[in-house]
Amino acid sequence: MPNPTAAMLVIGDEILSGRTRDSNMYYLAGALTRHGIDLKEARVVSDHAPSIVAAVRALSDAYDHVFTSGGIGPTHDDITADCIAEAFGAHIDVRADARALLEAHYARTGTELNAARLRMARIPDGAALIENPVSTAPGFTIANVHVMAGVPAVFEAMVASVLPTLTGGAPLISETLRVDRPEGEIAAPLGDLAARYPDLSIGCYPFLQNGRPGANVVIRGAEAAQVSAAMAELVTAVGK
Amino acid sequence: MPNPTAAMLVIGDEILSGRTRDSNMYYLAGALTRHGIDLKEARVVSDHAPSIVAAVRALSDAYDHVFTSGGIGPTHDDITADCIAEAFGAHIDVRADARALLEAHYARTGTELNAARLRMARIPDGAALIENPVSTAPGFTIANVHVMAGVPAVFEAMVASVLPTLTGGAPLISETLRVDRPEGEIAAPLGDLAARYPDLSIGCYPFLQNGRPGANVVIRGAEAAQVSAAMAELVTAVGK
Numbered sequence: 001m002p003n004p005t006a007a008m009l010v011i012g013d014e015i016l017s018g019r020t021r022d023s024n025m026y027y028l029a030g031a032l033t034r035h036g037i038d039l040k041e042a043r044v045v046s047d048h049a050p051s052i053v054a055a056v057r058a059l060s061d062a063y064d065h066v067f068t069s070g071g072i073g074p075t076h077d078d079i080t081a082d083c084i085a086e087a088f089g090a091h092i093d094v095r096a097d098a099r100a101l102l103e104a105h106y107a108r109t110g111t112e113l114n115a116a117r118l119r120m121a122r123i124p125d126g127a128a129l130i131e132n133p134v135s136t137a138p139g140f141t142i143a144n145v146h147v148m149a150g151v152p153a154v155f156e157a158m159v160a161s162v163l164p165t166l167t168g169g170a171p172l173i174s175e176t177l178r179v180d181r182p183e184g185e186i187a188a189p190l191g192d193l194a195a196r197y198p199d200l201s202i203g204c205y206p207f208l209q210n211g212r213p214g215a216n217v218v219i220r221g222a223e224a225a226q227v228s229a230a231m232a233e234l235v236t237a238v239g240k
Numbered sequence: 241m242p243n244p245t246a247a248m249l250v251i252g253d254e255i256l257s258g259r260t261r262d263s264n265m266y267y268l269a270g271a272l273t274r275h276g277i278d279l280k281e282a283r284v285v286s287d288h289a290p291s292i293v294a295a296v297r298a299l300s301d302a303y304d305h306v307f308t309s310g311g312i313g314p315t316h317d318d319i320t321a322d323c324i325a326e327a328f329g330a331h332i333d334v335r336a337d338a339r340a341l342l343e344a345h346y347a348r349t350g351t352e353l354n355a356a357r358l359r360m361a362r363i364p365d366g367a368a369l370i371e372n373p374v375s376t377a378p379g380f381t382i383a384n385v386h387v388m389a390g391v392p393a394v395f396e397a398m399v400a401s402v403l404p405t406l407t408g409g410a411p412l413i414s415e416t417l418r419v420d421r422p423e424g425e426i427a428a429p430l431g432d433l434a435a436r437y438p439d440l441s442i443g444c445y446p447f448l449q450n451g452r453p454g455a456n457v458v459i460r461g462a463e464a465a466q467v468s469a470a471m472a473e474l475v476t477a478v479g480k
Contacts, residue, residue, distance in 0.1 A: 012445075013441065013443050014443060014445050014458070015265075015269065015282075016269055016279045016280065016281070016282065017269060017273050017279070017412070017414075017460070018266060018267075018268075018269030018270030018271075018272070018273050018279075019414075019445075019458060020445065021263075021266040022262075022265070022266070023261075025255075025262070025284070026258060026261040026262070027258075028258075029255065029256055029257060029258030030258030031258075032258070033257050033258050039256045039257070039258075040256065040285075040286060040291075041256070041283065041284065041285055041286075041291070042255075042256065042283065042284040043281065043282065043283045043284075044265070044281065044282040044283075045280075045281055046280060046281075047443070051280075051281070073423055073424075073444070073446055074423055074424040074427040075423055075426075075427045075430050075431065075444040076427070076430060076431035076434050076435075076442075076444075077434070077442070077443050077444060078444075111422075111424075114424065114425075114427075114428070115428065116423075116424050116427030116428055116431070117424040117427075119427075120424075134448070135448075135453070150446075151446055151447060151448060153448050154448075172257070174257075174259075182351075183313055183314055183315055183356075184313075184314040184351075184354065184356050184357040184360075185354075186315075187314040187315045187316070187354075187356030187357075187359075188354070188355065188356055190315050190316060191315065191316035191356070194316045194317070195316075201253065202316075202317070203252075203253050203254060203287070203317050204313070204315040204316075204317060204318075205252075205254050205259070205260065206313055206390075206391055207391060208374070208375075208391060208393050208394075213375070218254070218259060220257070
């Protein structure tokens, strides 16, 4: 059975303006690969409601799971929860269960639960809360969309809350060979190998190090024995 | 006049598997912002022809410019050029001008221009070449799509070749205030400010540092005087 598929949607002007370098995509990609869920696509959109709604609908239709990051805080530019509700035609308001979490948290820390903070309890009807062990304000899952915070420490904690609840497939087995030769020299044997192992994904990722070209060749597949067999052939064909 | 809009398309399994952390998106976002082109969306797709073709068409229709990275090397998994040609219904083959560049380069370095390397001269009819001062094999522009390499040093050099040929708008003016308070405390005055300055984009980007919450508030706009006036109000309202 093929692995479940997933897409990620990063929401935030700060990524597209070049102010912030996204790290959540890189983190989620690794976590999903280890869990046996295939990340097939990622998108970054700005804090613009129609763009968020359209992307959520397109990705939710196309993949088994969608993971979003960003836009669920207390400020005016945090519009993700309302956009997700709109995408699914769900009613949204401050919800009692989320409000109770925030009330307990702010009472414990002696902080006022003001109107802005209460926005973080806006959860669409029918959504399940995602635990936030870092700063309490929850994420949520509605249909196949998992809505999480943008701050990396919080995002990562929410991924840790959600992933164990999802059925994964076989984690992809991966072996890498670093070749200190230009990829133009190894392309022919690589192409042969890829043709003879259609079940494997064989990728060639070139780099420049101190001005000298090289490449990492990555062989990925579901069966360790097949990956190892292909890797042995690769080493014979192109050398270490 | 509003600034031209752009999207980026990152092509490569290595990003989606979590093997590589993309840096080209972050680089391009900064370069476009400085040039006065608004990056509105970014997508990452795998080395899968139908996904690449569909994304190129969707983004080319929706934005003034599309910038792609990845998949134009000599190996079997480098399918970007053929996918771009398919997206535009253009004929593609080894083209004389690109071939001449490669012949001169490999003659100079005493290296064989083999069949794999010759794949890098596959350029769609009607495309204009993008200079690659790092490793010669060119990128290309067809319609409003600029096709560039994935290796960051080469991508960045190609961006430097292309950007000066594109008409930019006014670079966005941006001022940032770091506030060492939780964003829930400053959300109300921020919302007021955003409502009173509808021409400005006011974003609040929370962080955790040593377990303590804070936020960077970024005010962006086309007119420096207006950005400064809003920033002065912000400082009065929330303190330094």
